[in-house]
Amino acid sequence: AQTVTQSQPEMSVQEAETVTLSCTYDTSESNYYLFWYKQPPSRQMILVIRQEAYKQQNATENRFSVNFQKAAKSFSLKISDSQLGDTAMYFCAFTAWRGDTGRRALTFGSGTRLQVQP
Amino acid sequence: DTGVSQDPRHKITKRGQNVTFRCDPISEHNRLYWYRQTLGQGPEFLTYFQNEAQLEKSRLLSDRFSAERPKGSFSTLEIQRTEQGDSAMYLCASSLSRTGAGGYTFGSGTRLTVV
Numbered sequence: 001a002q003t004v005t006q007s008q009p010e011m012s013v014q015e016a017e018t019v020t021l022s023c024t025y026d027t028s029e030s031n032y033y034l035f036w037y038k039q040p041p042s043r044q045m046i047l048v049i050r051q052e053a054y055k056q057q058n059a060t061e062n063r064f065s066v067n068f069q070k071a072a073k074s075f076s077l078k079i080s081d082s083q084l085g086d087t088a089m090y091f092c093a094f095t096a097w098r099g100d101t102g103r104r105a106l107t108f109g110s111g112t113r114l115q116v117q118p
Numbered sequence: 119d120t121g122v123s124q125d126p127r128h129k130i131t132k133r134g135q136n137v138t139f140r141c142d143p144i145s146e147h148n149r150l151y152w153y154r155q156t157l158g159q160g161p162e163f164l165t166y167f168q169n170e171a172q173l174e175k176s177r178l179l180s181d182r183f184s185a186e187r188p189k190g191s192f193s194t195l196e197i198q199r200t201e202q203g204d205s206a207m208y209l210c211a212s213s214l215s216r217t218g219a220g221g222y223t224f225g226s227g228t229r230l231t232v233v
Binding site for chain 2: 004042043044045046047091093105106107108109110111
């Protein structure tokens with residue numbers, strides 16, 4: 001079974017500063033994907049960034065980047081130049097890759113509530 | 119395409135009543151997932167469909183829960199004899215299998231309150 005752990009229930013950052021959210025996971029799978037999702041108060045889950053486990057290069061999407069440490073099973077999210085619109089719950093998620101017929105459902109962590117202060 | 123649509127947005131029901139939620143996925147997406155999210159927690163997997171076939175159910179899905187996806191289009195999730203512990207946000211997501219992992223689109227959810 002896979003587990004995803006987010007050890008920071010809440011975090012706060014000043015606008016324009018950088019913040020890092022932590023995530024660790026546990027799996028025996030060798031081929032998998034990791035994600036960060038954002039859930040604003042409107043509640044719709046939005047994909048922020050994803051990482052394929054077989055890729056050594058860390059994924060980046062504009063102000064968002066990850067630090068993927070496969071041996072340590074760590075997957076942190078760095079948000080640079082934080083904006084007020086970044087205020088939301090952030091969830092780390094995992095899915096194993098089992099081909100086109102695989103389940104591919106997501107296993108989520110418990111989330112980190114990020115507040116960006118003006 | 120307006121994304122994944124869920125109806126209703128909110129549902130308040132008395133304990134013991136039956137409720138049904140609907141999810142309309144993105145039209146070309148052949149995979150559909152149901153998740154449950156309680157306050158302050160991450161979503162938990164309930165069940166998923168590939169086309170009209172229900173391929174897996176979580177042990178969280180008790181006998182009071184049933185999901186269908188007739189004709190591989192919209193899906194319904196029914197809860198019979200609701201209990202207070204069923205109060206949660208029910209999220210639907212869809213994806214296209216050939217795009218690989220990550221192509222999920224979530225709906226806005228249905229918030230159920232059992233009183």
